[in-house]
Amino acid sequence: MGYKIAICDDSDIDRKYVNDMVCHWAKDNGYMIHVDEFPSAESFLFKYEDENDYDIILLDIEMDGMDGVTLAKRLRKVNENIQIVFITGYSDYIAEGYEVAALHYLMKPVKEGKLLSVLDRASDKLQKNEKVLNFDVNGEMVRVPIYQIRYVEVYGNYVTIHAQQELTVKMTLGEVEKQLDDRFYRVGRSSIVNLTQISRVTKSDIKLSDGTLIHLPRGSYDGVNRAIINMG
Template sequence: MNEKITVLIVDDERFSREELNFLLESYERIDVIGEAASGEEAVMQSLKLQPDVLFLDVEMPKMDGMGVAKAVQELKKVPEIVFATAYPDFAVEAFRHQAIDYLLKPFDEEQLSETIERIEKKFQQGEKKAEFHPSKLAVEVEDTIEYLNPSDIMYVYREDRITKIVGRERMYETKDALKDVEQRLQGFSFFRIHKSYLVNLDYIYRLTPWFNGAYQLELQGTNEKLSVSRNYVKDLRNKLEL
């Protein structure tokens, strides 16, 4: 993959921000997407830009680096932390925040190179994990567990507090909520057409206007017509059409 690793530089001293920005320009995978001059601004920029890594000064007025590191743990995307400071005394506390590294000012290029190497290794490991996902949907059938190939599933629906999985050859039932099954099928060609229905896009062959903006959907391999809520029609057509 080798996608860019996005960085936000946080330091209340402009010269330090400019120096670090300049040094990071020589690293191909590093993309500095923003700077922040205070702890408060760092949290706001992290929320807005969602960087992969914060290069974070420790000593700042009001909210210091440790405060920022704690605050960003609450964000949806939690960035990795590299602390940068002129004071070595903060090292123990920094690693309590699971920092990748701890850089001392003035920046040493060799030390920075080692830090970037650690960052790249960390993200390479994450990419390898992201590349793997289960290829089968597990469904409990009586006292056994059956593993379904998602490509064999035509549609899934919820009825009477039971989720029913309609395959090409048979139907399966599970007590799992529809949203849980939908989550497990992410990465495959499934789309919600109704609050109670999830359909495999590969089996769709006809969409017919019905009433009040709703449509009826026909699938290969079954004569049953499924209702497409008008709230989902536009997104469904965008998914299907070239």
């Protein structure tokens, strides 16, 4: 297993400190890693134009020039898969992390145990995101990464997969459900929802981050919330 990791922080001392811990994590887990350090958001973006294959970015928020939250927003527009970990001396920015689906916030000074735990989570998510579903659409094989699926809904003998593109295929909801993982929750008989895409749950509806509303059957409210809490 190999990962390409960026450390973006305007403090030379903090970058080296984090880099040492990242290398320790990789050695303990037998991972091959490539680590690049960047003293500013602008320097990272310059490199990213040519090399946009970073798996994880450990990102300071308070930097001269472009701040880390602004960089994360720009990254997320073009890359859904990169794992963003904010490093900050303040807790004021946590709400903004939801907008860019940040994996975690680490408070300075970063504790090694917490960083290693977050890197383990990032690795798990990246491995999950490698999984794809294969669908036969009009005689053509279409591959859909599981993490791109927002929700699945059924109409009669067909299901529609809502991802970056919408696909309608002849199969049952149960057949799709068996191929998904613990990020997904079946909502009654008609739909399956990606728990990571949920922005709000009410007694009657689930609202996804793209604004989609999915009807929540009576008695399902507690189950959805438990699934979100228990999600690996």
